[in-house]
Structure formats: structure tokens, C-alpha cells
Amino acid sequence: MSACKEDDPRIDGIQSRIRVVPNFPKPGIMFQDITTLLLDPKAFKDTIDLFVERYKGKNITAVAGIEARGFIFGPPIALAIGAKFVPLRKPKKLPGKVFREEYDLEYGSDCLEMHVGAVESGERALVVDDLIATGGTLCAAMNLLERAGAEVVECACVIEIPDLKGSDRLKGKPLFVLVESQ
């Protein structure tokens, strides 16, 4: 089950700035493009503010962002709530010793990595990405954090595609989104 912030007056502006690009990356997919949101400073700021208002004062010590669009939303949230920012990356990008988590794609599999020592046991973490579809990537992210002993408090995304039921793959952890899209 996910919490969605439909009632806030800032949501309309945010939703209207998201561009849908049909047939990307392949036919039949309606791609939710957040780059147009980033071109509107007020809408981008409102997006961050909505997350910050929810999470400040909740003792979140780590914000983990999923490469690469999670690197756009995660760091401003981390900075505003005084948490560390932890990049979760595709293989072979992080230079130090890493935890590695494999996950399934529609065809084949992929991998997400996190530096050993980035989070400590007992830390309270958020996972941030621009969008949740099937939830596979977010689930891998949660696994990485939990393997390091952190507690995943919530997953936070700008957009959810509810029909893909990604929130069911979050191991019982809550999901918070700003916009739901078909």
C-alpha cells in the first residue's frame, strides 16, 4: 500500500511538469520523463520540499539514491534533513569495496552496488528514486541497506505506476509517492 500526496496544492504543478514520452525505451512503454520538472525551479523545489516536510524530524540518518535519477532527488533531500547521501550504483562504478545485489529484469538481470561502510548497523535509511515501476530496483536497494544492518524506514519516489504493483515488492516497508500515473 502506498501513501500518495494528492491533496497538496503543489502536486498539480509537479504533475503537469512531468512529460510522457511514448514508446521509450521500447514500443508500448509510456515513459515518465522528469527532466521537464527539473526545468521549472519552483516545481523542482516543491518536489523536494514535499519530501523534506515528511522526513525531517524523523531521525533519518541516511538517504540512499538509485543511480542516476535518484541522484537528482536524493541529495537535496539528504542535505535538507542533515542525513548522509549514499549512492547506489550500477556495477563497477564505485571504486571501493562494495556489497553487490543482483535483481531480475523483464529479460535477464542487473546489479546494484553500495560501498561497504557507507551505512552502519542501526542507521535509519530512506531509499529515493524518481519512479517505482515493478519495484525490482527498489527491492534490491533495500536489500543492500539491510545487509549492512540499516533499517529502511520508507521508500520515496516522485512517481508510481500503481498497475505494476511495485509497492508489493517492498518487503512490507511503506512507499511514499507524490504522483500516481497510469
Place this chain on the structure above:
Amino acid sequence: MATTPNSLVLEISGVKIVPQSNYHSGNSVKVKLLPNTKSPIARRTPTIYGRTNTPRGLQQIKSSHMAAQNVDSTDDRISRISSSIRVIADFPKPGILFQDITTLLLDPKAFKDTIDLFVERYKEQNINVVAGIEARGFIFGAPIALAIGAKFVPLRKPKKLPGEVISEEYSLEYGTDIMEMHVGAVQAGERALVVDDLIATGGTLSAAIRLLERVGVDVVECACVIELPELKGRNLLGDKPLFVLVS
């Protein structure tokens, strides 16, 4: 006064001791502001030397320490930023000393100071656009854009951006790569910053400058956390100035 002659104590105001852990391996990244960069803060906080085990010495240190602690000087912030960067030998290949900024991101104060140093420099400069180079440029570019009220434009590897793009090819050590930007992200006449975590040879940054200039954007400056000066990346930026925090 019963003090040993060699008990000189260095107190730098406003800097918290970063806890040492196994993760924070010692490194020796040099710190300096480059000669043709303007320090965003004109005043300097004095470094305070003194002996702590005489009452008067202690008194002087304490009062200066407290006065100086109200504002972290540029030097203090840069010192903390520099020491939070981890150097990893032989990555991605033997002989390379990789400057790892992920450890900086784990120190909320150092990360905030990094962004503040850029924001202080650019907030009055009428910058309309901050272009960040995938992927580490996103981490620094997005917060800067938000703080100065500019749009954020991601510059990406091929086939990541879903809409119509313009592409710029650039050289790597072996072969070439391509950088893309969405058509319509920027308008002619806009004033832009280009942000990345590090400048090495300058190839990536110069590709970003070319991409933006092709659509009529005025690239005001390139901003990086780290420069590797021996690689002379500045030379590839043409007439565009470069601002870095750590060299």
C-alpha cells in the same frame, strides 16, 4: 609557567573532528584555492595557536575560538571537504589514484559546505541553468540549482534521455564517447554553469560547453569539487573559467 616548550596546540575554529573509522582511510589530497579563482568569502578567520595549559593562554584561545566559531571560514570548510575525500589507488586501472567523493557525501556538514561554497559564488550571478554531467555531476549540480533558483539540466550518456536530443562526441583515452542533452532544455541567451565532481583532462567538460554553446547558451563558468592540475584540463576549456574547491 609549567609548560613544556613543545606543547604548541593548533586550534582551528569551527571545525569538528571527523570521527576516524576503518572506512575513512587517510589520504593526502592537497588543499588550495587556485590563483585565478575568487574566494567567495573575503574575510579570513585567524588560525589560533596557543598553549592550553596556562590560564591566560586558555582564556585567549577560548574567546577567539568562540568569536571565530560563529562563521566557518572558507579555509576551514575546504579543509574539512578535502580531508573527507578518499583516494583509491589503482582504480579503475593500475596507476590511477581515484578521487572518491562518496566519503564526502557521508559527512553531512562537508557536503553542505561544498554546496554552500558554490552557491555563495553563484547566487548573485543571474545563472539561469545548471548543467550537471552524469552521474556524479547530478549529485552536486541539482542542489546548487535549487539553491540559486536555476533550472537543472542533466547531460547524459547516449540513449538515456527519452526525448529528442542533441549529441556531442568527445575523445577518451581510447576511443570516443557521446554526451546528450534534451532539445528545448535550454534557450539561446541563457547563462549556464557546468558542474561535475572532478576535472581531469577536461574532455567531458569541454564537450558539455560545446553542447550548450551550439544552442546559443552563454557558459559562464565550469565548477568542480576537485581538479587534477597535472592533467591540464583547464587548457581544454578555452576562454571559460574554472572554479574548483580542491586541487
